[in-house]
Structure formats: structure tokens, C-alpha cells
Amino acid sequence: MSILVDGATRVVVQGITGKAGSFHARACLDYGTSIVAGVTPGRGGQKFDDRVPIFDSVAEAKVASACNASLIFVPAAGAADAILEAAAAGIELIVCITEGIPILDMVRVRRCLEGTNTRLIGPNCPGVITPGQCKIGIMPGYIHKPGRVGIVSRSGTLTYEAVWQLSQRGIGQSSCVGIGGDPVHGLGLPEVIDLFDRDPATEAILVIGEIGGCEEQEAAAFWKTSSRKPTVAFLAGVTAPPGRRMGHAGAVITGAAGTVEAKIEAFEAVGIPVILSPADIGAGMSKAMTATVS
Amino acid sequence: MNVFEYQARSLLGRYGLPIPPGGVATSPEEARQIAERLTRGPFVVKSQILAGGRGKGRFLSGFSGGVRLCEHPAEVEEVARAMLGGVLVTAQTGPEGRPVNKVLVAEAPRIQRELYLAILLDRGRRCPVVIGSAQGGVDIEEVAREEPGALHRIWVDPQVGFWPYQARELAVRIGLRGPLLNPAADVIARLYRFFCECDASLAEVNPLAVIENEKIAVIDAKIGFDENALFRHPEIAAYRNEVVEDVREAEALKAGLNYVGLSGEIGCMVNGAGLAMATMDILHRYGGEPANFLDVGGGADQNQVTKAFGILMADPRVRAIFVHIFGGIMRCDVIARGIVEAVSHAKPKVPIVVRLQGTNFEEGKAILRQSDLLIRTADDLADAAQKAVAAARETR
Numbered sequence: 001m002s003i004l005v006d007g008a009t010r011v012v013v014q015g016i017t018g019k020a021g022s023f024h025a026r027a028c029l030d031y032g033t034s035i036v037a038g039v040t041p042g043r044g045g046q047k048f049d050d051r052v053p054i055f056d057s058v059a060e061a062k063v064a065s066a067c068n069a070s071l072i073f074v075p076a077a078g079a080a081d082a083i084l085e086a087a088a089a090g091i092e093l094i095v096c097i098t099e100g101i102p103i104l105d106m107v108r109v110r111r112c113l114e115g116t117n118t119r120l121i122g123p124n125c126p127g128v129i130t131p132g133q134c135k136i137g138i139m140p141g142y143i144h145k146p147g148r149v150g151i152v153s154r155s156g157t158l159t160y161e162a163v164w165q166l167s168q169r170g171i172g173q174s175s176c177v178g179i180g181g182d183p184v185h186g187l188g189l190p191e192v193i194d195l196f197d198r199d200p201a202t203e204a205i206l207v208i209g210e211i212g213g214c215e216e217q218e219a220a221a222f223w224k225t226s227s228r229k230p231t232v233a234f235l236a237g238v239t240a241p242p243g244r245r246m247g248h249a250g251a252v253i254t255g256a257a258g259t260v261e262a263k264i265e266a267f268e269a270v271g272i273p274v275i276l277s278p279a280d281i282g283a284g285m286s287k288a289m290t291a292t293v294s
Numbered sequence: 295m296n297v298f299e300y301q302a303r304s305l306l307g308r309y310g311l312p313i314p315p316g317g318v319a320t321s322p323e324e325a326r327q328i329a330e331r332l333t334r335g336p337f338v339v340k341s342q343i344l345a346g347g348r349g350k351g352r353f354l355s356g357f358s359g360g361v362r363l364c365e366h367p368a369e370v371e372e373v374a375r376a377m378l379g380g381v382l383v384t385a386q387t388g389p390e391g392r393p394v395n396k397v398l399v400a401e402a403p404r405i406q407r408e409l410y411l412a413i414l415l416d417r418g419r420r421c422p423v424v425i426g427s428a429q430g431g432v433d434i435e436e437v438a439r440e441e442p443g444a445l446h447r448i449w450v451d452p453q454v455g456f457w458p459y460q461a462r463e464l465a466v467r468i469g470l471r472g473p474l475l476n477p478a479a480d481v482i483a484r485l486y487r488f489f490c491e492c493d494a495s496l497a498e499v500n501p502l503a504v505i506e507n508e509k510i511a512v513i514d515a516k517i518g519f520d521e522n523a524l525f526r527h528p529e530i531a532a533y534r535n536e537v538v539e540d541v542r543e544a545e546a547l548k549a550g551l552n553y554v555g556l557s558g559e560i561g562c563m564v565n566g567a568g569l570a571m572a573t574m575d576i577l578h579r580y581g582g583e584p585a586n587f588l589d590v591g592g593g594a595d596q597n598q599v600t601k602a603f604g605i606l607m608a609d610p611r612v613r614a615i616f617v618h619i620f621g622g623i624m625r626c627d628v629i630a631r632g633i634v635e636a637v638s639h640a641k642p643k644v645p646i647v648v649r650l651q652g653t654n655f656e657e658g659k660a661i662l663r664q665s666d667l668l669i670r671t672a673d674d675l676a677d678a679a680q681k682a683v684a685a686a687r688e689t690r
Contacts, residue, residue: 035308077525101525102493103415104452110420140622142655155568157620161675164620164651181567182522183417210568213417236571239556239578240587247552247567247589249522250417275581278572279676 002130002175003150003195003202003287004119005069009134012058012067012091014074016048016263016277020097021073024138025052028071031141033134035071037061049171058089069093071127071136079103087118094186095136096123106184107204113186118184120147124248126178137178139163147172147184149285150196152189153179154215154250158236158278162208165282171289174202181248183212189219197227204230205283206290207272209263211237212251217262224270232288233267234275235260295519296496297533298342300398302517303510305530309488311481312511318342325374328399329367334604334686337364338402339373341382344394346516353377354391360384363402370399385670392539403511405496410434411482413489416449424448424456424486428466430501431513456486471506477510492530493523503610512531542586542609549601551588558583559613561606561644563599565590565620573618574674582683585611590619596632603636607644618678620676624660626650630641638671643671645685649678 011028015021016038025048029035037055038048044056055061058070070091074082079098086094101123113120121128126138131144141159145167153159166173177192179185189207205227205236209216212250216235223231238260240246242253253259264274275284297305300318307313315332319325329337341360348360357376364370374397383391408431409445416423426446429437437444446467450456461479464628465471469561470478481502489497496518503513524531538544546553556574560582564570567589574584586609590598606615619629629650637646647670649656662669670685672678 075520100522102526103495103520104422104490104523106495107415107420107422107452138622143652153568154568157564157566157622158568159574160620160622160652161569161572169302183415184420196481208568210571211302215677218418234572236568236575239584241554241556244554244587245521246554246571249520251567251571277676278569279674279679280574 002133003192003199003273004014004121004128004175005130005134005136009069009071009093010034010036010065010067011069011071011136012039012061012065014039014058014070014072014086015230016040016052016054016073017043018073021050022075022087022168024097027141028135028222031135034186036065037065056092058086058091062089062091065127067091069136070095072096074098076100076102080109082253084108084112087113087116092117093121095117095125095127097125097127097138098122099124101182103182104183105247107228110125110184116162121177122180122186124161124182124185125180128177130175139176139178144165145172148174148201148203149206150174150199150202150204151176151206152176152192152196153178154210154248155208155236159208161278161287162206162234162281163238169286170284171285174199183250189215192220193219193223193227193231197229202229204285206285207231207233209235210248210251211240211246211260212254212258217257217266220266220270220272222271230288230291232275232284234278234281235263236278295521295524295534295537296344297519297537298344298396299340299514300342300396302515303398305492305517306485306488306512306515309484311484312395312509314401314403314511314513316398318396318398319374320378320396322371322375322378325397325399326367326371329364329370332401334401335365336402337367337370337472338362338400339364340398340400341375341377341394342398343382343387343394344539345384345386345392347384347386348382351382351387353380353382355380360394371626374399403503403505405501405503405505405513405574407504409470409503409654410500411485411502412496412498413486413494413499414496419449421452422450422483422489423649424460424464426464426482428469430503434500456483458483461486469571473508474504474510481510483672492527493520494518495520514559530614542605545605545608546588548603551590551598551602551605553605554587556584556586557611558585559611560682561585561605561609561612561615562586562616562618563590563602564613565624569618569620573616576679577616580680580683582679582686585609596628596635599629599632600636600639603640603642607640607642612644613689614644615642615646616678616682617646619650621650621652621658625653626655627661630658630661633669634661635666637667637669638665644689646674647682647685649673651676
């Protein structure tokens with residue numbers, strides 16, 4: 001078991017012929033992900049690497065390949081359109097890697113997705129992986145190890161660092177979800193925690209948050225009422241100055257709730273231990289898991 | 295990206311918002327000429343910096359007030375002379391202050407009432423929110439703390455849009471009735487149109503004022519834009535070079551790097567924003583302070599690494615450089631060759647500590663060791679951070 005993706009997930013890659021799209025489509029195929037279709041408008045009828053059929057639209061790809069998940073590499077100016085196209089075609093899971101989508105575009109996309117069965121991951125995210133089964137994203141597959149820790153994160157390389165520390169200690173992962181660094185995005189921390197809660201294969205949860213917004217506080221509140229699984233958190237940005245955008249469009253402190261201090265307080269108030277040093281993520285997770293066993 | 299007040303005025307003016315006439319000057323003479331062209335005094339002279347609290351600010355020269363009222367053009371010239379070229383310190387600038395290279399000269403209408411109006415994005419609700427208050431001209435965060443009921447909010451459904459009845463509702467709630475109601479609703483609606491069409495992230499009018507003859511005027515405006523959307527607003531994007539006040543940030547912008555200047559002494563180069571923040575944090579834990587945030591991108595290449603080194607080494611604050619790369623898609627051996635190339639080219643005078651982790655990190659480390667360059671390496675993140683902090687202390 002796992003969340004969101006597994007060996008049966010059938011993926012269409014939107015923007016498969018672009019530079020990033022083709023590079024990462026190959027890496028996903030190498031990992032064993034079943035990529036059943038690609039979409040590049042105007043290139044319908046051709047094949048990607050002589051093996052993946054290319055279509056002009058997601059709707060056509062879905063009819064021909066029965067794909068149920070989409071991986072988007074379309075450049076920022078057309079990415080919101082690509083998400084809406086996938087949703088209109090009835091794709092259940094959309095993973096949008098694209099960085100730099102205008103916020104007001106995402107505001108409209110999120111509004112359009114309300115009431116549909118489509119789940120969006122991202123944008124501006126590394127994607128989602130169920131180790132050993134399916135990788136829909138740009139994360140290096142080999143650092144992961146199948147196991148029982150569910151990871152949800154707002155970051156990319158920081159998540160790789162965390163996964164690395166866990167795998168080095170022999171702690172595997174059920175699924176890892178990068179929800180993205182933009183202020184308006186798809187699935188949030190509470191929703192992914194909920195999915196991990198319902199997943200019998202996940203025994204413990206690692207939450208990686210950062211400055212900006214108040215999703216960590218929402219996650220803490222949600223965890224308090226619903227979750228029974230041991231959870232630990234790490235938060236980046238103690239030293240970030242207010243009012244400055246730290247790389248991610250969403251990582252900017254605009255009010256008291258956006259600071260790391262406020263987020264640490266929220267987690268600790270509900271009993272979620274917060275790992276204070278990024279060097280201790282593996283050790284902290286290990287400690288939380290042994291604590292529950294004994 | 296925030297813009298200067300004079301730029302905000304010009305953008306808002308195009309959307310028909312009522313702005314007192316005026317102009318921007320770079321010399322005292324020009325300031326006087328602008329005042330002479332205006333129909334009548336009094337005039338206001340406003341220092342153009344990207345920070346608030348200007349009115350109560352003080353120049354390093356001792357001159358008091360970053361915003362001053364003047365009765366005559368001659369006085370405007372005198373005040374502009376005191377401000378231009380000076381450094382203004384306000385509650386928001388930090389003790390080092392900000393240089394004033396431009397002043398805004400405008401008519402100063404007689405204000406009867408000061409109100410507050412702003413549009414921004416509500417992240418939690420994922421929609422724009424229009425905020426109004428009858429208490430303007432003051433620090434709105436303080437109003438929000440002291441008297442939360444004094445702020446009125448209207449959330450806008452992005453699928454439905456913002457309609458005139460909502461603008462009228464807000465106008466009434468902030469006390470603009472009678473002959474003021476329709477003009478106020480018109481101002482609110484125009485500001486909303488600007489917010490959406492220009493992809494603003496913040497459009498704040500403080501104060502929005504009721505002036506003589508029952509008129510409404512935008513006295514001061516703070517505007518920020520969504521950097522992700524600048525590609526579709528080339529005219530606004532062109533302001534970028536003017537609004538970057540930190541030299542280091544201006545250089546990074548040219549190189550296409552994600553950089554934020556800070557005041558510490560350890561220059562950081564990291565791939566990925568989250569990891570970059572975590573790296574700054576761990577340096578701080580061990581008693582070091584980062585000189586910057588620098589994200590070379592999740593898939594950094596040699597070219598970006600070279601440019602990033604250039605910026606870090608040009609910073610006189612930097613006493614040590616800490617390179618922290620998690621090689622995922624990008625292999626550590628490739629990164630290591632990039633570092634060796636960049637370092638042998640640039641010959642930095644400060645110690646360099648490198649931590650490579652991830653794909654092919656052993657090969658990467660071997661390349662650094664064999665390079666004959668004085669690069670210190672570490673495997674463990676905590677160890678690497680401690681080495682970087684120690685290196686910065688040596689060169690102090």
C-alpha cells in the first residue's frame with residue numbers, strides 16, 4: 001500500500017517533448033513508472049523514444065491509453081492551461097512540476113478544481129514517489145527505499161536530504177509527496193497527512209514545512225483531532241528575514257503566522273516533536289519510531 | 295517585487311484612480327520646477343525609498359522627516375536638497391537606512407478624513423481579499439491588533455469576480471456614504487481591476503483620503519507584484535532594475551540567480567530554496583550568520599555555480615564560503631568539476647567549505663581533494679556547518 005500512486009498508476013506526461021519533460025520522462029520510465037502517453041499539441045501521432053505514443057490533447061491520450069495520472073512540464077505561461085486541460089479530461093491525479101506560474105492563474109485553477117474528483121500536487125514541486133513502484137516527478141529515485149514512513153514536504157532538495165538521512169539509517173518510505181513551494185497549490189499538508197493516516201502501510205509521518213502562510217498550523221490542528229500516527233516535523237527558515245521571498249514564491253513571512261517560531265509552537269502545542277537541526281532529521285525520525293515501538 | 299511610490303502613482307493613474315498631481319525629481323532644481331508647474335500649494339516632498347515609516351524617519355545628516363510639507367516652490371527646492379543623496383533611517387529600514395535618490399513632489403490637498411484600502415491575496419482561502427478601514431494613515435497592523443473589528447474584509451470568488459455592490463458594501467462599512475458613496479465604490483472597483491490585470495500581489499492605499507469639496511484621493515500607495523507574472527507585464531518588469539537596492543542582488547538578478555542579501559559573514563551557495571534556508575539555519579545554530587540566501591536551482595549547472603561564486607566573492611562581508619549541494623538529478627562529480635573550475639578561475643581569498651551529498655558524492659569529494667585547491671570537505675551536514683563557522687572565525 002501507499003498513497004496517491006502505485007504500480008498500477010498509468011501516467012501521461014504533458015510537455016513530453018520539451019527539454020525537462022523528455023529528460024524526466026526517461027528517468028521515470030527507467031524507475032519503472034508506467035508512462036503510457038505523452039501530450040505535445042501538434043506532435044500527435046508521433047512516438048517519444050520509439051515507445052510512448054504522443055497525442056495532441058490529454059482527452060485523446062486518455063481515450064487511447066486509459067491514463068489516470070498526469071505529469072506536467074509545460075512552461076509557466078501555459079501550465080495553468082495544462083492543469084485545466086488534464087482536469088477537464090477527467091485525470092484523477094495531476095502532478096505539476098512547473099515553477100513560476102502566476103499566482104492569480106493558480107487562484108483560478110484551484111477554484112475550477114473545486115467539486116471535481118481531480119487531485120492536484122504542486123505546482124513548483126518535486127512530485128510524488130512510492131519507492132519501488134512508481135515515481136511521478138523529478139526526484140532522484142535511487143535515494144528512496146520502500147518502507148513505512150510517509151513524507152510530506154513543501155520543499156524539493158531538502159526533502160531529498162531528509163530521504164537520504166532516512167534511507168542511510170535503513171528507514172524506508174511508504175510514499176513521499178512534495179506539495180510545492182507556491183502560495184496557492186493543490187493538496188496541502190493536512191490533506192496529505194489525512195491520506196497517510198488512512199494508509200495501512202504508513203506507520204509514521206514526517207512533515208517538512210517552511211516559512212510563509214499558515215498551512216503548518218492547519219496541519220497541526222488537523223493532526224490533533226484526527227491522526228493517531230507518530231509524526232515529527234522539520235521547519236526551514238528560522239533565519240529568513242520578514243518580507244523577503246526566499247526562492248519559493250510561497251516562502252515569505254508576511255505576518256506573525258508565517259514565521260518558523262509560530263509554526264514550531266503550533267506543532268509542539270499538539271505534541272508533534274519538531275527537529276531543530278536539518279542534520280538531525282534521520283535521527284529524529286528514528287527516535288520517534290522507536291519511542292512508539294517500546 | 296515592490297515598486298517605488300512614484301511608480302505606483304503612475305500605474306494607478308492609468309486606472310483612473312484619483313491621485314494628486316505631482317512628479318518625481320532627481321535634483322533640487324527639478325523639484326522646484328515641478329512645484330512651480332503645480333497649480334497651488336501646499337506641496338509635499340516625499341523621499342522615495344522602499345520602506346515605510348518615512349514621515350517619522352531621520353536622515354543620517356540629522357535632517358528630520360522623510361516626508362515634508364512646504365508652502366512655496368523655494369522651500370520645496372531647499373527640502374529636496376536636504377533629502378537627495380542622503381540616507382534615510384526609518385523604523386523599517388534598519389540602522390543603516392536607505393539612500394534617497396529621488397523625491398516625489400505633489401500637491402498636498404487638505405485632508406478631512408484618512409481611511410485605509412487594500413487588496414491582497416488570502417492564501418488560506420486562495421482568493422483575493424479587499425480590506426477597508428475607517429482608520430487610515432496609521433500602521434494598519436497595529437489597528438488589526440488593537441481593534442480587529444475596525445478592519446472590514448470582502449473575499450472575492452475568482453470565478454464570479456468583484457461586482458459594484460461589493461465595492462459599495464465596503465464603502466458603506468468604512469463610513470463613505472452620501473455623495474461619497476459612488477465615487478468611493480468607483481475607486482475600490484478600479485483598484486481591484488488594477489490588481490487583477492497587472493498581477494499585483496499587494497495594492498495598498500494608505501491613506502485613502504476624503505479631501506476638500508467632498509472628494510476622494512489616493513494620498514500614498516504601496517504596490518507589490520507577483521514576480522511569477524512579470525513575463526506578461528514587460529513594462530512593470532522594466533522597473534525591476536530600479537527597485538533592487540542591494541548591489542549584490544542587482545548582480546544576482548543579472549545572472550538569473552535566486553539571491554537575497556543578508557548581513558552575516560558566511561557566503562552560502564545551495565541548490566534548492568528549502569535546503570538553502572535549512573543551511574542558513576544550521577549555520578546560525580552553530581553561531582555563524584549567513585551573508586546571503588542563494589539558491590542555484592535544483593538542477594544547477596557549472597555556469598550557474600561559476601556566476602554564484604563571482605557574486606559571493608565580490609561581497610566584502612563574506613569571510614568564508616559554504617557550498618552545500620544535494621546532487622539528485624545533477625551528479626556530485628559534475629558539480630565538483632564546476633566548483634574546481636570556478637575556484638581555480640576566481641582564486642577566492644576566503645576559505646571554502648563544501649558538502650556534497652547524493653548521487654556520486656564519493657567521486658565528487660575525490661575530485662575536490664585531488665584539485666590542490668584549498669577546499670575543505672565534509673560529509674555530515676552538522677560537521678560541514680561547524681567547519682564553515684570555524685573558517686569564518688579564522689579570517690575575522
